[in-house]
Amino acid sequence: MNDKTSLITLADVAKTAGVGESTVSRVLRNHGSFSDKTRTRVMAAVEALGYVPNRIAGTLASTGSPLVAIIVPSLSNIVFSDVLSGITRTLEAGQRQAVFAVTDYDAEREEALVAAVLAWRPAAVMLVGLEHSAGTRRMLGVAGCRVIELLDVDGTPMDIAVGFSHRAAGRATADAMIAGGYRRVAYVGHDIRRDTRSAKRFNAFTQRLQEAGIPLHDHDIRPSPSSISEGKQGLANVLERSPDIDAVYFSNDDMALGGYFHCLAAGIAVPERLAIIGFNALDICRHTPQPIASIRTPRIEAGQRAAELFLADAPAQTLDLGFSLVEGKTIRRE
Known part of the structure; x- marks a missing residue:
């Protein structure tokens, strides 16, 4: 890996492409006006230089963060992989970027992770369940971002809850x-x-x-x-x-x-x-x-619907998706 890659700046891309820094920023964010020719020049410069956008700086400088933080209890359980699949596919279609962390079912670890992800100023934080530490609830209550609690509706959500009873x-x-x-x-x-x-x-x-x-x-x-x-x-x-x-x-x-x-x-x-x-x-x-x-249980659907509600800037609500009994062959009916 070229150690100089991390030193390449937006100004370097602008100079190589022969455009202003603001034009490079608009192209990379896919926001604002620019021609197809300009976009081609900017992206060619990005590829040639190996430029990686500074997402933290971009988040702090803009009014809308592209980041959505997702905190789950486990990745060894396919249940949460399904939820993440539903979320990430929907967020990507909405040009949002998901980042995630794992708590191992530890409330204190969840609190520490919430503090860490809030430093990135995410547009939303998604967590599993409705039970959290007082510290987690306090931080999220003043964070200024959307809070979406997943896979549970048995309780009062902080903002939006999507799941089942x-x-x-x-x-x-x-x-x-x-x-x-x-x-x-x-x-x-x-x-x-x-x-x-x-x-x-x-x-x-x-x-x-x-x-x-x-x-x-x-x-x-x-x-x-x-x-x-x-x-x-x-x-x-x-x-x-x-x-x-x-x-x-x-x-x-x-x-x-x-x-x-x-x-x-x-x-x-x-x-x-x-x-x-x-x-x-x-x-x-x-x-x-x-x-x-x-x-x-509607795991993928819960992820999809949670992401859709966030992208639509929906009002605070509880969305109960229900569940169904699969009788299988390991119980009998009288």
């Missing part, structure tokens, strides 16, 4: 268990202290069972993030304590897939002996020998 999803899962005639129901999940949306589903699920006169028979909540291996171990633990359970709700499809693999390895008939249901309806769970029952 996790409490309703938990109750819908319980209703599927009840409709299937299951009465010894267990739960296997990941760390609900950090993942507040998972906690909302779990609490609503157990409450709905209680209303139907079916107390939760057993549960195993793993202290780690969700994974196939944690789901497999969690189900093994539950079956060791409570071999008579007849159905298990897993906090998400990663965990449910691990539970399904445990059943295959242990020769446990699904759903004749044990029913399994997950959450998110990941594509991989549609292709197991028996497609795993789950709740389908």
Whole structure:
């Protein structure tokens, strides 16, 4: 790499192209008037010099930042990759640039990342969920940018919320268990202290069972993030304590897939002996020998709609996209 590349300035591009600096700026921002011939000359100079625009300076000097900061809990979970896909494709069509960071489900880390991205003066900050630290909420409240909270509508958003109700999803899962005639129901999940949306589903699920006169028979909540291996171990633990359970709700499809693999390895008939249901309806769970029952969530759509609302400068609102039950072949209906 040429170490001098970073020293090349807008003035260098203007001199090479034989135009003024303001003309170069208009071409690079694709804003204002300039001829096709001028654009060709400027872009040829940019390519020849290897010029990289100073986005920070451009942001601070303009009234509208092109940057949208997106902060997600994880990239190992395909759920958030889907959300990012929906956001970035829509933002790019609107000539906005997405930057993202990962919290690992840590509220303090989220607060630090929010402070860091706000230094770039983004036009919007997108976060997952409605629960944040007091410091995060305070910073975003005075930041002067749009705030969009994703994948949850169970609460009061700071500005715009786009997602679905996790409490309703938990109750819908319980209703599927009840409709299937299951009465010894267990739960296997990941760390609900950090993942507040998972906690909302779990609490609503157990409450709905209680209303139907079916107390939760057993549960195993793993202290780690969700994974196939944690789901497999969690189900093994539950079956060791409570071999008579007849159905298990897993906090998400990663965990449910691990539970399904445990059943295959242990020769446990699904759903004749044990029913399994997950959450998110990941594509991989549609292709197991028996497609795993789950709740389908609108992840890509949530990203797209959030970006569309931002680009349209929509008023503060909550947009509930809903969800649907995918029955699969791992639960029965009476």
